[in-house]
Amino acid sequence: MLLDFEKPIAELEAKLEDMKRIAQNSDADVKDAIKALEKKIRQLKKETFENLTGWQRVQLSRHPDRPYTLDYIYEITDDFIELHGDRTVGDDKAMVGGLGTIDGQTYMLIGQQKGRNTKQRQFRNFGMPNPEGYRKALRLMRLAEKFRKPIVTFIDTPGAFPGLEAEQRGQGEAIARNLKEMVRLKVPVICIIIGEGASGGALGIAIGDRVLMLENSWYSVISPENCSTILWRSWDYKEQAAELLKLTAKDMLSLKLIDGIIREPLGGAHTDMKWMAAEIKKTILETTKELSAMDPAERIRQRIDKFCAMGVVKE
Amino acid sequence: MAWFRRSDKGILTPTESKREVPDGLWFKSPGGKIVHTRELKHNAFVVPDEDYHVRIGSKEYFELLFDHNEFKELDPDMESADPLNFTDTKPYLERIRESQEKTELKDAIRTAVGKLNGIDIVIGCMDFSFIGGSMGSVVGEKISRAIDHCLKHRIPLLLISRSGGARMMEAGLSLMQMAKTSAKLALLDEAGIPYISLLTDPTTGGVTASFAMLGDFNIAEPGALIGFAGPRVIRETIGKDLPKGFQSAEFVLDHGFLDFIVDRRNLKNRLTVLLKMLA
Numbered sequence: 001m002l003l004d005f006e007k008p009i010a011e012l013e014a015k016l017e018d019m020k021r022i023a024q025n026s027d028a029d030v031k032d033a034i035k036a037l038e039k040k041i042r043q044l045k046k047e048t049f050e051n052l053t054g055w056q057r058v059q060l061s062r063h064p065d066r067p068y069t070l071d072y073i074y075e076i077t078d079d080f081i082e083l084h085g086d087r088t089v090g091d092d093k094a095m096v097g098g099l100g101t102i103d104g105q106t107y108m109l110i111g112q113q114k115g116r117n118t119k120q121r122q123f124r125n126f127g128m129p130n131p132e133g134y135r136k137a138l139r140l141m142r143l144a145e146k147f148r149k150p151i152v153t154f155i156d157t158p159g160a161f162p163g164l165e166a167e168q169r170g171q172g173e174a175i176a177r178n179l180k181e182m183v184r185l186k187v188p189v190i191c192i193i194i195g196e197g198a199s200g201g202a203l204g205i206a207i208g209d210r211v212l213m214l215e216n217s218w219y220s221v222i223s224p225e226n227c228s229t230i231l232w233r234s235w236d237y238k239e240q241a242a243e244l245l246k247l248t249a250k251d252m253l254s255l256k257l258i259d260g261i262i263r264e265p266l267g268g269a270h271t272d273m274k275w276m277a278a279e280i281k282k283t284i285l286e287t288t289k290e291l292s293a294m295d296p297a298e299r300i301r302q303r304i305d306k307f308c309a310m311g312v313v314k315e
Numbered sequence: 316m317a318w319f320r321r322s323d324k325g326i327l328t329p330t331e332s333k334r335e336v337p338d339g340l341w342f343k344s345p346g347g348k349i350v351h352t353r354e355l356k357h358n359a360f361v362v363p364d365e366d367y368h369v370r371i372g373s374k375e376y377f378e379l380l381f382d383h384n385e386f387k388e389l390d391p392d393m394e395s396a397d398p399l400n401f402t403d404t405k406p407y408l409e410r411i412r413e414s415q416e417k418t419e420l421k422d423a424i425r426t427a428v429g430k431l432n433g434i435d436i437v438i439g440c441m442d443f444s445f446i447g448g449s450m451g452s453v454v455g456e457k458i459s460r461a462i463d464h465c466l467k468h469r470i471p472l473l474l475i476s477r478s479g480g481a482r483m484m485e486a487g488l489s490l491m492q493m494a495k496t497s498a499k500l501a502l503l504d505e506a507g508i509p510y511i512s513l514l515t516d517p518t519t520g521g522v523t524a525s526f527a528m529l530g531d532f533n534i535a536e537p538g539a540l541i542g543f544a545g546p547r548v549i550r551e552t553i554g555k556d557l558p559k560g561f562q563s564a565e566f567v568l569d570h571g572f573l574d575f576i577v578d579r580r581n582l583k584n585r586l587t588v589l590l591k592m593l594a
Contacts, residue, residue, distance in 0.1 A: 160524075162544030162552050167562060170572045172523030172543035179497035180504075180529055199481070200493060200524040200543070207494055221481045221490040221521070230483065231403040245486040246399050255398065257487045304498045308459055310491040311452030312398040315390070 003059050005048055006267075012041045049266050052216070054242035054251075058224055060216040061195045065270035067277070068127075069096060069111030069154040072194065075277035076102055076284070077109070083143075086135035089169060094125040094161070095133030095205075097140040099149070103285060108144035110137050110205060111154030114195070127196075128161035131174035134204045138178050141185055150188040150288050153205045158223060160201030175204040182207035183304050188291035190284060192262065193217045193249075194269075209303050210287050211257075213249035214276075215264040219257075220247035257310055342369065359579040368536045368579055370516060372418075373425040373440035376475055380438060380583055386429030389437070390460055394421050395453050399486055407484040410446065418444045422453040423478065426461040428470070432587040434594070435468070437461050440475040441522075448478035450522055451485040455492025458526060462499040471509040471590055476527040479545075480520015493525035500529050509593050511586065514541050514564070514573070532574045532589065535564035542567075 002010055016037050023030045052060070060066070073080055077100035084091040097110035112129060115121035137153070144151045160171055182189065182205075189208035197206065197219030213219060227241035228234065246252070249261040262283050265272040291299060342350050344362040355362065359379055360369040378384045394411070401407040415421060423445040428437045439461050441448045458474065465472045481489040503510050512530030514523075516539035523543050527533075535541060542549075542562040550557055560566050564576050577585050 160543065162548045164549060164553055164557070164561075167542050167544065167549065168570050170528070170570065173528040173572050175524040175543070176493075176497060176526070176528040179494055179525055180501045183494075183498040184501050184505075199490060200521055203490055203493055204524075207498075219490075220486050222483055222486075227483060244399070244401055244403065247486065252487055255487060257491055304502070307491065307494040307498045310495055311455050311488055312396045312485075313452050313456050314394045314396045315392055 001064055003056070003063070005052070005056050009041065009045055009048060012037065012044065016041065045266050049268070053239065054218070054245070054248050055224060055239040057216045057248050058196075058218050058242055060268045061218050063268060063270050064116070066195055067269055067273050068116070069113045069156060069194065071273065072154060072277050072280055073098075073100060073109050073111070075274065076100075076281040077107075078102070080109070083140060084136075086132040086139055088135060089132040092125075092129050092133030092136055093123055094127050094129040094157070095137055097137060102281060105285075105288065106147075106149045107284075107288075108140055108149050108151045109154070110140055110151065111194075112157040112201075112205070114156060125161060127157045128159055129157065129201065129204075130161050130163070130166045131169040131171050134160075134171075134174040134178050137205050138181055141182065141189075145185055145187050148187055150190070150292070151185065151208075152284055153189070153191045153208065155191060155193040155197050155202045155206050155219075156195035156217075157198055157201045158196050159198040160204065175200045178204045179207055183307065184300050186296045186300070188288060188294075188299065189303075190287050190291070192280065192283075193219050193258075194280075196223075198223050207303070207307065209291050209299055210259045212260045212262050212283065212287075213252060213258050214262050214269060215249055216268050217249060218242075218247040219249075219252055220245045259306075344369075359582070361579050366537060366578065368516065368538060370443060370477065372442040372444060372477075373420075373475075376440045377425070377427060377429075377438065379579070380431050380436075380473075380586070381427070381429040382432065386427040386438075389426040389428060389464060390457055391425075392421065393453050393457060395451055395485070397484075398452075398488060399484070401484040401486070403484075410484070414445050418442065420445050422457075423448045423450065423482075424454045424457050426457045428464060428468075431473075431583065431590070434587065434590050435470040436473060436590070437465050437470060438473045438475065441477045443477040443479075443517075446482065448476075448522075449480065449482035449489075450478060450492050451482035451489050452492060454482075455489075455495045458492075458496045459499050462496075462503055465508055465510075466502060466506055469506070469508060471511070471593070472503065473511045473513060473586065474526055474530075475513045475515060476518040476522050477515045478518055478520070478522040478527075480522055490521070493521050496526040497529060500526060509590065511589070513577075513582075514567075515539050517541070519543065519545055528572065530574075533572060534575055534577050534585075535567065535573050536579055537564060537576050539564040541573075 080100040082098035096113045112127045114127035115124040191206045191208035191211045193213040224238040224242035228237040252258045269276040426439040514535040
């Protein structure tokens with residue numbers, strides 16, 4: 001699938017293919033022309049992807065080929081055992097988790113999971129967890145705490161599921177409890193927003209010592225579409241809303257609401273999944289090393305202080 | 316012919332009482348009952364016979380709960396900044412200013428310390444009339460500091476929620492107020508200080524998904540709408556009408572997320588009994 005802003009690049013790439021074919025089938029010397037075009041493509045790509053608007057990044061974060069939580073987990077772990085269920089109601093397919101090893105260190109890995117085709121998307125409820133998803137996540141975090149294993153969460157959700165049963169089973173309470181419990185987990189917690197970070201549904205597993213965003217992910221209190229609907233009673237202003245919300249990794253970092261950004265390959269995470277996974281793995285290992293060196297009580301204190309410092313008021 | 320010319324403006328309702336309380340002399344309840352506003356006030360703003368709880372704000376709750384309406388307001392001058400430079404149909408700061416003029420409030424919550432039947436208590440009460448009781452940095456910070464006050468002086472906390480959720484105009488900053496208030500409540504836990512959360516009509520969104528649901532005791536007023544997602548959103552998601560009483564306080568109690576429902580006329584008394592048991 002091509003996004004609008006990718007089309008000029010794709011056109012040039014098609015032209016390059018043509019040129020290469022011509023070069024193969026004739027004696028014409030087009031080497032220099034090919035080189036020039038390749039350079040032009042590289043430049044255009046760089047310019048395009050370094051200057052994406054908020055809305056363009058939102059589109060990339062939802063790209064149908066974008067890697068999801070389990071893609072990364074399987075890519076970065078040597079072994080992974082998925083664990084299921086909240087021990088109360090059921091097993092939420094939109095929230096996955098389990099124990100995995102990365103370079104010999106065992107982690108508890110948890111995240112929202114989206115599906116890749118229609119059937120899977122339904123199975124995963126489009127990455128929108130029910131309360132049991134948040135309770136399963138908390139259960140696994142407690143388990144990690146018991147066995148003193150660091151926790152990594154992957155955030156990728158259009159929001160917590162706004163359904164009838166979700167309300168009956170206390171969606172609000174489930175998220176709220178996670179917020180309060182995650183701030184005082186005794187083990188290191190690393191949270192990575194890999195795609196969409198929509199509102200409380202994202203925050204419900206995003207309270208960590210380090211909260212990091214992939215370069216083309218977004219994180220805010222509401223999606224641009226819903227923001228547009230509320231403010232202008234129409235989806236048509238989503239681009240504008242995406243700018244207003246300051247939802248990109250860069251904006252969130254400058255507002256001090258996240259701790260860092262993980263670079264994506266030019267063109268987005270989906271263009272080079274292995275590279276992206278390697279980058280995430282490297283970040284996890286480095287961050288764990290740094291966090292593990294701290295005293296647990298000090299880690300918790302800093303975690304609480306960090307979140308309590310967020311916000312801007314006038315007095 | 317001077318007898319009809321009014322010499323003073325005494326019977327005009329002052330702006331101050333126009334907050335959430337009914338303005339004018341008479342109040343018509345959703346059930347159709349007409350009540351004199353003074354009678355309503357004497358009845359804790361509950362419509363007699365119907366038990367309908369009229370939406371009221373921090374001024375009325377403070378008067379209902381603090382002994383002799385005496386209290387010291389915490390951070391009374393804190394106001395919203397506009398860190399995101401947010402302008403939709405109008406600039407955010409203009410929206411704030413208009414709400415401030417209309418409601419004579421600074422933002423969507425007031426926090427205060429005083430005595431409730433002689434018991435020291437910090438009460439934070441949201442005002443729905445201020446941009447839908449939405450939580451931005453001010454609401455989060457005021458709650459956070461109110462909790463600091465509780466921790467420092469070892470006194471219990473009551474938060475009265477009435478809110479549409481997080482404030483969109485502060486986007487990511489609003490979202491993080493959920494984390495901030497919840498983090499501070501964790502400290503109250505560790506210190507063994509009681510926190511009572513009173514949910515009133517309506518309490519939804521990011522407020523439900525943070526401090527409102529985290530009380531040692533979650534209590535609610537009768538008939539209050541309490542939920543995470545709003546009814547309209549859920550209706551659109553499931554594509555059918557919602558069952559009667561869905562997301563009412565009674566429904567939420569029935570599903571295990573409230574300790575009890577309390578009639579506003581008994582609120583002060585019930586809080587006193589509860590707090591005494593914990594002392």
